[in-house]
Amino acid sequence: MNDLDHWVGGDVGVSATGDLGTVNADTRTNQRIVRRLVTPKGSLIFHPSYGAGLPQMIGQTMNVAAITGEIRSQISMEAGVAKTPEPRITVKPIQDGVSVGIVYTSSVTRQPVSLQFNVNE
Template sequence: MDLSHDIGGDLMLDAGSGLATVTADDWVRQRVLRRLLTNPGDYIWDVGYGGGLRSQIGNVVAAGQIAASIRRQLQLEAAIATSPAPQVSVSDSGNGTIDTTITYADAADGTTSRVALTVGGSP
């Protein structure tokens, strides 16, 4: 049993004000977001862990670089199936942010899920 925790937030509570547990679908989503948003070197138990997308905020970065970084990180995530390969869509919103949509299959049961993420904006 794992606790529900979205990166950047507090532990979540259930209806009875106890600590909420996470469903399998949300567990994988939380792992993907944590991996992509953690800067390399910030996770002291594995300094190479993380995609560093947060470090791109305020920088000029090509959408293709972000898509490649996301794909590399998803290949390292054990919770994501390698076949079918995850699909990453990246588009420049024109206002200093990059919108991403990631479609992946859960390695445990093969269910397909989608995560949307916006990268960029003011630091």
């Protein structure tokens, strides 16, 4: 299955022919994970459990265990993330935000996938 090629905060990707770009497999899953983690919790009316709201946590007292738990809970709902082995998640405070590292096993390729991104105010 394909999704539009779109990283949160960026432009929609284009194909070699100038059409809307699409992604699949692990790139699709990575984009879906980031989108899920930065979407405010409860902001989708018909999907109240979707979203971790990481940007809304910036500026509050940093609770790494709570953020890690929320990430774990949210990515377990993504079909592209295998249930076993359990993903490895690291959360580190950075200037005006957090750095998130996730290593999960792809349910598509059965290979480990590494995803690293920062969330800032």
